[in-house]
Each structure stands twice: as structure tokens, then as C-alpha cells.
Amino acid sequence: MKKLSLEKVTQFAFVFFIPIYMTNYYFFMRGINVNMFMYFPALALLLLKIFSLFLKSDRSSFIHGVNLYLLYLVISVVLYSVNDAPISCYTGMFTSYILPFSFVYLGYRYSNDNKYNKWYLYGCAICFLIGFYLYFTAPSYYYDFLRNNVDESSELSAYMGSKNIDILDVTRFSSFFGNSYVISYFSIPALILSLGYTLRDDSGIKKTVLYIIAVVSILAAILCQQRIAMAFAVIITFFYGIYSLRSGKGGRLLQISIIFAIIYIHFAKI
Numbered sequence: 331m332k333k334l335s336l337e338k339v340t341q342f343a344f345v346f347f348i349p350i351y352m353t354n355y356y357f358f359m360r361g362i363n364v365n366m367f368m369y370f371p372a373l374a375l376l377l378l379k380i381f382s383l384f385l386k387s388d389r390s391s392f393i394h395g396v397n398l399y400l401l402y403l404v405i406s407v408v409l410y411s412v413n414d415a416p417i418s419c420y421t422g423m424f425t426s427y428i429l430p431f432s433f434v435y436l437g438y439r440y441s442n443d444n445k446y447n448k449w450y451l452y453g454c455a456i457c458f459l460i461g462f463y464l465y466f467t468a469p470s471y472y473y474d475f476l477r478n479n480v481d482e483s484s485e486l487s488a489y490m491g492s493k494n495i496d497i498l499d500v501t502r503f504s505s506f507f508g509n510s511y512v513i514s515y516f517s518i519p520a521l522i523l524s525l526g527y528t529l530r531d532d533s534g535i536k537k538t539v540l541y542i543i544a545v546v547s548i549l550a551a552i553l554c555q556q557r558i559a560m561a562f563a564v565i566i567t568f569f570y571g572i573y574s575l576r577s578g579k580g581g582r583l584l585q586i587s588i589i590f591a592i593i594y595i596h597f598a599k600i
Contacts (some may be wrong), residue, residue, distance in 0.1 A: 340379045343372040344436050345445045349453040359475050359506040383435045396434050446594055454520040455543045458550040462507025475499050479508040503553035513550050514559035521547040525570040
């Protein structure tokens with residue numbers, strides 16, 4: 331029996347981080363806090379690994395470039411001070427970079443296969459499909475979840491109360507996150523990866539499954555009603571179709587055109 335090393339556990343936490351992250355939010359929506367059992371331990375392991383990678387000297391020029399940009403972010407507090415901006419602006423900006431930059435280091439360390447990308451796609455697909463069920467059926471616990479999120483915004487809550495508007499009429503598709511921006515962040519990379527992998531044979535995912543993930547990603551990008559996500563969904567699919575046509579795989583252009591036609595015709599009728 332092979333011994334389970336800390337490195338293996340850390341790699342597991344990296345590969346499955348997105349499904350862990352999404353599962354954590356799903357339980358939160360159901361009123362169950364599992365941060366201490368899932369999200370925080372995985373995040374702690376990854377942060378320790380990042381710190382160890384940062385201290386190593388055998389880094390590439392790419393990682394050195396990332397380090398320089400991080401240094402710029404640190405010293406940019408001077409610019410905020412000169413412009414009399416509140417320190418909360420600086421801390422908010424800096425903390426928003428922590429997780430993306432963390433995965434630059436981890437991706438560089440664990441980039442020898444497609445496991446992370448594969449489980450990113452699976453996590454997104456499950457998240458979107460569960461979200462579709464919640465969005466179109468609106469079970470009572472989901473309705474209460476959305477209502478609680480709206481109550482945190484006194485302005486929107488007051489507007490709904492004065493107009494007697496139902497919560498489902500003013501909320502965008504957000505799956506179990508309660509924030510449609512999160513869906514826009516996840517749907518576009520999922521669309522890029524799924525369409526890109528249909529042109530390759532090393533993804534470890536069947537082409538039919540990839541097309542299904544692409545379709546639900548497009549649908550999620552449209553339903554979240556974030557203009558940037560909707561625009562990128564159209565642009566990405568268009569360029570994918572052109573590339574597949576130039577690669578001698580024109581059937582894919584026809585398939586994706588039919589998918590878009592069905593989706594837009596459906597929503598045009600709503």
C-alpha cells in the first residue's frame with residue numbers, strides 16, 4: 331500500500347479545488363457551514379505550497395515576472411497614499427489578486443497533465459446544471475436564500491417592497507452562489523476549455539461531454555445577464571467555429587451554429 335504523502339494531498343487539493351469551492355458554496359446555500367472541513371484545509375495546504383515555491387530559486391523567467399508584478403502590487407500602496415485614496419481601496423485590490431496569483435504558482439508546479447482543467451470543467455458543469463434546476467423550479471429553500479441576499483441590499487429590498495415585486499423577477503442566474511458575477515467568471519473559461527479540447531485528443535473527456543459542457547456554459551453566460559460574459563460567449567464561439575473550419579473540421583462550425591440558434595430562439599420567445 332502506497333504511503334500518502336503531504337505532496338500528494340496538496341496536489342489533490344489543487345486538482346479538486348474548484349469542485350471543493352463549489353461544494354462549499356452549495357452547502358452554504360443549504361444553511362450548512364463546512365468551511366472548517368473542506369475549503370479552509372484545502373486553502374491552507376495550497377498557501378503553504380505557494381510559500382515554499384516562492385522561496386525556491388529554481389524558477390523560470392515567467393515566475394520571476396510574476397514576482398516582479400507582485401512586488402509592484404505591494405509598493406503600489408505609495409501611489410494610493412499620494413492620491414489620498416483610502417487604504418481600503420488598496421487592500422481590496424491586493425486581496426483580489428491573491429487567489430489568481432496563487433494558482434499561477436500552483437499551475438506552474440502541477441501543469442504536467444490536464445487533471446485540474448478536467449475537474450474545473452466537471453465542477454462548472456455540475457454547478458450550472460444544479461443552478462438551472464434551482465433557477466427554473468425555485469424550491470422554497472432557494473427562494474429564501476435569494477431573499478436573504480436581497481435583504482442585505484436595503485435599496486433593492488425597499489424597491490421590491492414598494493413595488494410588490496417577486497424576488498425571482500429581479501435576480502439574475504447565479505446558481506447557488508447568489509451572485510451572477512461568479513457565473514460570468516466561471517462560464518467563459520469553461521466555454522474556452524470545452525471548445526478547445528474538442529480539437530484535441532488528450533483531454534481525457536469524451537467529445538460529446540465536452541459539447542454538453544460548452545452548451546451549458548453558453549446558457550449560463552446568457553442567463554447570468556452580465557454583458558461581458560454574453561459578449562465573450564458569442565466572440566469565443568465565433569472564433570472557435572472559424573478555427574475549426576480552417577482546421578478542416580467544418581462540421582463543428584455547423585454544430586455550434588445550431589446550438590446558438592436554438593438557445594437564442596428559445597430566449598427570444600421568453
